[in-house]
Amino acid sequence: MADLPNLELYAYWRSSAGFRVRVAMALKGLTAHEHLIDLETQENRTPEFLAINPAGALPVLIEDGQPPLTQSLAILEYLDELVPSPPLLPADPRGRARVRSLSLALAADTHPLITPRIRRYLMANAGFDAELWRDWQVNWFTAGLQAMERRLASDPETGTFCHGDSLTMADIVLASIPAVAKVFKIGVEGTPTVDRIVARCSELPAFANADPSKQAGAPAP
Ligand SMILES: N[C@@H](CCC(=O)N[C@@H](CS)C(=O)NCC(=O)O)C(=O)O
Numbered sequence: 001m002a003d004l005p006n007l008e009l010y011a012y013w014r015s016s017a018g019f020r021v022r023v024a025m026a027l028k029g030l031t032a033h034e035h036l037i038d039l040e041t042q043e044n045r046t047p048e049f050l051a052i053n054p055a056g057a058l059p060v061l062i063e064d065g066q067p068p069l070t071q072s073l074a075i076l077e078y079l080d081e082l083v084p085s086p087p088l089l090p091a092d093p094r095g096r097a098r099v100r101s102l103s104l105a106l107a108a109d110t111h112p113l114i115t116p117r118i119r120r121y122l123m124a125n126a127g128f129d130a131e132l133w134r135d136w137q138v139n140w141f142t143a144g145l146q147a148m149e150r151r152l153a154s155d156p157e158t159g160t161f162c163h164g165d166s167l168t169m170a171d172i173v174l175a176s177i178p179a180v181a182k183v184f185k186i187g188v189e190g191t192p193t194v195d196r197i198v199a200r201c202s203e204l205p206a207f208a209n210a211d212p213s214k215q216a217g218a219p220a221p
Pocket of ligand 1: 015016044057058059070071072107112115116117
């Protein structure tokens, strides 16, 4: 690619969806100027941020001052088309469907349940306290990762990575869930295939450098 795009990323240090975009950008050799949006102080609900993303959610990617791109999987696929190598999706349509399905199982069916907006709602309207919220988090992290384990372990298309022996978008999404579970000191048992793939990913600098603990705004260890 002749000219690298001028990218601005709106994210938060422990954002799982932001992790995905950071990994993809690193794999593609792209960098972005990062704007830290504090989810704890609800900076994502200010009029200024809602003008950027009316959903009040991170991440947001802005390229060369164009309208904002939202939704981490849409952003990953966009980056994949912008910089095709290394590919984040398989070359064959069936492989792409499998990788998108694995990615959505976590990004669409698991991750939204454990976001701050759900915590705030449950605490304000459903009598949740910190203990009940933690039980909720453990439940959904466990359900999501154990379902992924059953699927990956029983499918011959699983290899070194989620889809054969090449890294794909599914690995990025998979790794984004334990990366955030770790922040909340939540570990999920009984997921050896998931653990093996996530460990393999974390050997790669793109993943290691995207770890929440290494982002601006992360608490000191
Ligand atoms: N499906 C969206 C999820 C976006 C999302 O919920 N992001 C979280 C941070 S990981 C967020 O901004 N939450 C704000 C809130 O819950 O109030 C994506 O993949 O980008």
